[in-house]
Amino acid sequence: MKFKAEINVMPHKELLDPQGKTVARNMDHAGILGVQDVRIGKRIEVALEAADENAARTLIDQACQKFLANMIMENYTFEIKPA
Amino acid sequence: MKFKAEINVMPHKELLDPQGKTVARNMDHAGILGVQDVRIGKRIEVALEAADENAARTLIDQACQKFLANMIMENYTFEIKPA
Incomplete structure (x- = not known):
């Protein structure tokens, strides 16, 4: 089955986000x-093929931990949808 | 009123996304x-104050066009939620 994963990787709430701070200041100006x-x-969008939704979820979770998010600085959330 | 805007800025479908291609290849390996x-x-998350949801929508649309998206290479979508 084909699925689409929509992944959001964001800096941890406790961390400063200098890029975000700069954008906020520039908007004000x-x-x-x-x-x-x-x-x-x-924001990462992945098209994938997996046996079922559970398999797709496991695969994307692995990908997030290994590649897509730096767990020291970032956290991730994702949704799996049928494609 | 306080709102939260969740903005996604993605490369146009017609464009190659070399960063994405590299990640896809690395996953396979x-x-x-x-x-x-x-x-x-x-993925850009904005906390903002505006008179109502319509005002918030207009503000975020302006911000996307002026700052957040490069309209030549990217398109954006967003949702406004009460905070």
Whole structure:
């Protein structure tokens, strides 16, 4: 079966996100007012083939831990959808 | 009112995504089998204050066009949620 995984990898809440802070400040300077906080992470979309949804979930979880997220600095969430 | 915007910025479908291609190949080499395609973009989470949901939507749309997405290479989608 074909699935699509939508993965979000974000910096841990406790960590400063300098890229996000810079974007937030620039918005303010550009007159886009009301922004209080910006956090920037990665969005990864994976098309995959697996026996069933559980197998797809295990595969993506492995991929996140091995490749896609740096577990020291980031956390990840994902959804698996039929493609 | 306080809102949270969840923004996804992805490379256009027509464009090659060399970073995604590399990750897909590495997964295969590492025994994570079944992956057919990987696309890597940005996930941006914004906390903001606005008069209502419509105002929040307009603000985030502006921010995407001015700062967050490169409209030549990327497209964006977002959701606004009450915070």
